[in-house]
Amino acid sequence: MEALTNILDQPLIINAALSLAGFILAMVVLPRFYPLFIKAGLFGKDMSKRVPPGKEPVKVPEALGVIAGAIFLCIMFLFIPIPFWRSWVVDGKEEFPHHEFVEFVAALLSICCMIFLGFADDVLDLRWRHKLLLPTMATLPLLMVYLVNFGSTTIIVPKPLQPLLGPALNLGLLYFVYMGMLAVFCTNAINILAGINGIEAGQSFIIGLSIMAFNFYELTRKYPESHQFSLYFLMPYTAVCAAILYYNWYPSKLFVGDTFCYFSGMTFAVVGILGHFSKTMLLFFIPQVFNFIFSVPQLFHFVPCPRHRLPRYNSKTDKLSMSYTKFKMKDLNILGKTFFKLYWILGLIDVRQGVGEDREYVECSNFTILNLMLRIFGPLHEQTLTIILMVIQIIGSCVAFFIRYKLAGVFYDV
Ligand code: UD1
Numbered sequence: 493m494e495a496l497t498n499i500l501d502q503p504l505i506i507n508a509a510l511s512l513a514g515f516i517l518a519m520v521v522l523p524r525f526y527p528l529f530i531k532a533g534l535f536g537k538d539m540s541k542r543v544p545p546g547k548e549p550v551k552v553p554e555a556l557g558v559i560a561g562a563i564f565l566c567i568m569f570l571f572i573p574i575p576f577w578r579s580w581v582v583d584g585k586e587e588f589p590h591h592e593f594v595e596f597v598a599a600l601l602s603i604c605c606m607i608f609l610g611f612a613d614d615v616l617d618l619r620w621r622h623k624l625l626l627p628t629m630a631t632l633p634l635l636m637v638y639l640v641n642f643g644s645t646t647i648i649v650p651k652p653l654q655p656l657l658g659p660a661l662n663l664g665l666l667y668f669v670y671m672g673m674l675a676v677f678c679t680n681a682i683n684i685l686a687g688i689n690g691i692e693a694g695q696s697f698i699i700g701l702s703i704m705a706f707n708f709y710e711l712t713r714k715y716p717e718s719h720q721f722s723l724y725f726l727m728p729y730t731a732v733c734a735a736i737l738y739y740n741w742y743p744s745k746l747f748v749g750d751t752f753c754y755f756s757g758m759t760f761a762v763v764g765i766l767g768h769f770s771k772t773m774l775l776f777f778i779p780q781v782f783n784f785i786f787s788v789p790q791l792f793h794f795v796p797c798p799r800h801r802l803p804r805y806n807s808k809t810d811k812l813s814m815s816y817t818k819f820k821m822k823d824l825n826i827l828g829k830t831f832f833k834l835y836w837i838l839g840l841i842d843v844r845q846g847v848g849e850d851r852e853y854v855e856c857s858n859f860t861i862l863n864l865m866l867r868i869f870g871p872l873h874e875q876t877l878t879i880i881l882m883v884i885q886i887i888g889s890c891v892a893f894f895i896r897y898k899l900a901g902v903f904y905d906v
């Protein structure tokens with residue numbers, strides 16, 4: 493009995509064991525779902541692979557993120573009683589930490605909603621404006637719990653701004669707008685850094701590991717509870733993500749689908765919000781922030797945005813090169829022209845002028861970090877491009893740790 497009590501008092505170890513079980517389960521079951529997904533019409537064409545003449549392109553099962561999400565949820569549902577068992581059984585019901593319990597369940601509700609809405613997106617192929625709306629809806633339960641439980645919308649003002657604004661600032665409603673936008677950003681930023689084998693799962697895996705490293709370090713410091721809470725979610729998440737990455741790596745046996753991107757982004761947003769480290773969490777998204785800002789002119793249609801901006805495949809060389817968007821200069825509005833010229837001057841895009849029959853068209857490479865890498869390095873093999881992006885993600889995490897532990901003292905008392 494005592495041995496059992498000792499084990500139950502180690503929620504992180506139980507969570508790690510469940511995560512390992514989740515990883516093994518995902519490794520075993522994911523391939524078994526391929527025929528079911530293909531039969532249900534949930535498949536895509538790998539646009540960067542050779543198709544032998546006279547043959548149909550291979551059908552790659554898509555939206556397998558839903559299976560990873562389901563395994564994650566099962567682990568979490570089994571885990572729910574573990575951190576609370578002592579308060580319930582030993583300490584007496586009056587002491588039960590209802591506020592922590594409701595945070596836990598609301599976090600799961602938000603992630604669960606996001607998986608459901610992401611899967612709806614994969615099945616129905618929703619439009620961009622809906623993609624922005626879905627994460628906002630899914631965060632509402634979480635924000636509600638944050639409001640009732642924590643309530644404070646006051647932030648500490650960075651030191652250089654303190655003479656102007658004072659030591660603390662109450663953001664009120666704006667604080668909730670910020671948190672809602674955080675979820676929209678995390679989910680979509682992963683979804684638009686996509687299109688080559690292994691990239692969605694790879695970036696999420698590195699972000700997951702980086703936040704976990706941050707949490708483990710912080711366990712020994714000021715507020716261990718928030719970081720322990722974050723680890724309860726991130727260990728199972730990273731475990732199922734590892735299995736997805738294994739099968740999604742070049743050459744992909746499965747596509748993760750928007751379900752996975754939303755599931756990942758929401759999990760990161762949830763732990764950042766409820767763990768009270770949303771600013772640090774965003775630091776681990778440096779490549780995504782860059783790709784998102786770079787993409788803004790196309791996302792908001794100041795410059796035409798084709799349905800797919802992934803790099804173009806050359807079957808003769810088996811390499812990827814930049815993909816382009818085509819338009820007439822006079823069709824761009826003032827913002828479109830400004831962004832286009834700015835990016836051109838900065839050397840971020842490749843431009844071809846006088847294209848088309850009447851030579852009135854301009855072509856420029858799509859505004860993504862993938863195309864930018866191909867502009868810098870020239871045509872690359874798909875796997876090489878993924879590895880470059882993974883290296884950038886790891887460097888981004890190192891920079892994040894540097895900012896958090898070496899530079900943060902300039903702005904905050906840490
Ligand atoms: C986002 C991007 C889009 C990019 C697409 C690729 C924006 C605004 N949208 O759209 O530019 O082309 O992701 O995922 O930036 N695919 C591959 N190889 C891969 C992964 C995906 O060929 O390794 C193709 C497959 O045909 C797959 C499709 O991309 O079916 C999935 O695209 P989807 O996730 O539906 O695109 P979006 O997220 O809408």
Ligand code: MG
Binds near residue numbers: 683686750753
């Ligand atoms: Mg997608």
